[in-house]
Amino acid sequence: MNLPISSSEAELVIPELIMLFGLIGIILIPNLGNASFRIPLTRIHVPVFIGGSRFKSTSNPKLPNQVSLIIFISALFFGLMQNSYGKIGDTLEVTEFSRLFSLIFIAALLLATIATTHRIPARPNVKPPNDDDSENLSSKKINALIDNRRQVDFHIILIMVGLGMSLMSMATHLFMLFVCIELASLSSYILVAFHKESKVGGEAGMKYFIVGSVASAVGIYGMSLLYLWSGDLSLDALAIKWSESSSIDPLAGIAVGLMLVAFGFKVGAAPFHLAAPDAYSGASSPVAGLLATASKAMGFVALMRILVSVTMPTEGEAFWYITIAVIAVVTMTWGNLAALTSTNPKRMLAYSSVSHAGYMLAGLAAIGSGLGSEEAIELVLTAIVFHLAVLVIFKFGAFLVLSLLETEERGHKLEDLHGLARREPIVAGSMFLFMLSLAGVPPLSGFLSKFLMINGIVNISAGTGASDATSVLDWLSSVEPVFWLAFAIVINSALSMFYYLRIGLVMFFEEPEDSKSIKDAFSLRLAIAICAILTVIVGIGPLSDSLLEMVADAINSFVSN
Template identity: 85%
Template sequence: MNLPLNMSEAELIIPELIMLAGLIAIILIPNFGDASFRIPLSRMKVPILIGGNRFKLTSNPKLPNRVSLAIFSTAFFFALMQTTYGKVGDTLEVTPFSRLFTLIFTAALILATIATTHRIPARANLNAPKDSDSENVATKKINALIDNRRQVDFHIILIMVGLGMSLMSMATHLFMLFVCIELASLSSYILVAFHKESKVGGEAGMKYFIVGSVASAIGIYGMSMLYLWNGDLSLDALALAWIESETVDPIAGIAVGLMLVAFGFKVGAAPFHLAAPDAYSGASSPVAGLLATASKAMGFVALMRILITVTMPESGEAFWFTTIAIIAVVTMTWGNLAALTSTNPKRILAYSSVSHAGYMLAGLAAIGSGLASEEAMKLILTAIVFHLAVLVVFKFGAFLVLSLLETEGRSHELKDLHGLARREPLIAGSMFLFMLSLAGVPPLSGFLSKFLMINGIVNVSAGTGTSDVSSVMDWVTSVEPVFWLAFAIVLNSALSMFYYLRIGLVMFFEEPENNKPMKDALSLRIAIAFCALFTVIIGIGPLSDSLLQMAADAIDSFISN
């Protein structure tokens, strides 16, 4: 028999195989019971295990959560341990780049799983309603049963997200790339709509789904035009064709433009970001955290593939340079201005995530200017990857804090954060740390990534000013416009300080509505503490070094493709 996957290839994708096996396992395990099958015409009963009364262990409503935590943790561990790289089939290639992103995705998913532990109520010992029950009691019992049932559904979808994202980062074929993105995206639309505790959940999911589908449709249209142009959608072939064509073919140009719409939606770039704040505020906090970190990282992988791998000319300015530069500036400014006026912490974080997308797009634009040497280009890409990696720590950390609030059914208004410092000093301290890191205050990890980004842009552009001028004005007029992207980032950082500080302010300044400490969600608290710790130690010290080194290795492998 000719297996489609040989052993050496299977070894390369162990994390994904684990997730795939986990997906099957998590569907099966909660259904194990004592059902048996009587062999016809005999009295022999063969236990078939599926169905019947479930065992005590498998009927535990918390089981799916634990299973999915175990799956993601092992996937993370194996991804971390991976040392061999290579091609898998025709459309996948495992590189340090894809491994780093698998780590990012699984880390975000681990945090999401932990955060969910205390969010969706899981109760053991539930009974089906009896005929004698009144209508109210019956409804309650049914709702509780549904809650328990949702546990499994949520985690099944979560694993599908993980699988889609992880495969997506290895795709070397545009079609594969798109299929994986859609697998992850469609699952994430469902996750957004999963927040049934509030009315906005379904609406947000629907909105996100419609806008997302339209964006995807546009992207697929663009992809089909690329196929028309080249006849082969593998990234290598596209890149080769791009280099060979001397001028940008209109069809190809339009095709790439259309695909930018799809990927721009994924990263939350203006003007395609409009559904994002609704989706974030409608979704439960763990899911919103997932959208802000893993989903964004996925969008950036796609953007980097299409912009850097395929359409970046060997020398000179890329044709998308002006577009991306303008989008970057508009995105960061719009995000920050909109965040200033929001009063919903999730919306604030959503807009802050939009502005962060702007910072990273500015980095891409600096590469597109064609001024960057290979070294500078690597530096900027490293900065982007590093930023995506550390976002998991502090952006998700902030959403974890909101998850903790959400266990009380709150976190939709700024006043839910009031006086958090009185009630929970450590949680409030961590939240403040996350805010400062988002704002880019040293020595936190957010500063290091923003620093690398600005450094990359300055590095590319500061050398372009004529060197023999003696007055400041002459130099300023002679420098390439890319230099001002760095200034845009700086001004926007200052602008963003307002709303990040406001969150700190209400936590430490305002009176809380009640003084009770919050729910004793131990695993969530530990996760928050971990995030806070890593926010600090990735900012300065040996760990930041090794993460930077990982990012640099990833980019090396990304470039050499």
């Protein structure tokens, strides 16, 4: 038989194949029933299993969630086990870099699945409303029935997001890259608007969709200009063509600029971030967590491919250096200032995620300055990727806590967090850890990544200060402007302390509106606890070393390509 993919190639993409077959499975399994086909003119019934009245096990509304959990856990497991790398066809290549990002995406999706178990709960025993039910009760029952019906939809889309993102990190061809991004993006627009019964949900999805598709259109236009210029969209060919041309062709420059708009929207860089806070606050917390971690990581993969692999000259500064540096500073400052004034915790986290994008863009800008040695550039890239990896732990952890609050229809305003420590000491303690880690307090993992970033930027720039300066001002005026990027990160971190601490403050010192403990959601609590433990031990100790090693390997494979 002639398979489209050879077995040695299939070995490379086991996690993706698991997701692909899982996608088919999750559509088929809930439809299994006792349908049979009677052979004409006989009495023999041949069971065909698709359709008919469904079996008790397959009609259980909890099933899709369980299948999706199994899919992501096994994909994560096989992804971790994998150690062979290579090309698949012309457009995909599995490297340490792509594998690491697949793992990041799958881990984020796994957390989203766990949170959804309790966020959109399936209730197998719910009955349709009777005539003698009160209005309240019957609307409750209807809602539960709706939740049961849409279990499959949610998980299908979730797996599609995973497939798109995972393939996207492997793409070596710009067109493939864009198709995968669109697969993930379109699915995530649906996820944002998933709670269509609530006003904010639909509005958020619509906003996110319109802004996102305009950004994509602009990006595709840029890509078509790039195709006009080079005639080949594979990244290698583009890089060669770019390094051969002595000056930058305006066509190519504009093309890359337009593509930056599309990717800038994905990472949430100012001024393309405006839809993000609305999208986050309208979406359910697991989805918002997905946007803040996996979707952002996806945008950064694309940015790194375009900016570092293709358009980075071997000597001197890149043409985008000043632009990205300005965007970085504006993004982090805007994000932090807006977060200071927001009272919705999800909005606050959205703005904090905007400011984090700013920190990472500052790293990219420092690379673009062209002052750094190869090691310094690798160091900054390591810092960026490490930050994207640990974001899944503590940023998603914070969204998990909000998901737990959402199970009782809370989590949309700061008052909902009031007195959480009295109701749920362990959950509140974890939330406080996540906040501290987001703020970059040592020795948590958020600190380590921010520290590596500052270290990289300073490494690139601090040597430029005059060594014979005898007064403070002399030295400051002699140092390269890149140094001020590190300074901007430090100042912004100090600024961000205020809103992160405010969360801790209201959790510990305000009176709770309701003193009962929250619903018993075991798997969600377990996920929160695991995230909290990881936040600490990835910051200090052997686990941080092994993760950093993984990231460093990934960067090695990325740079050597």
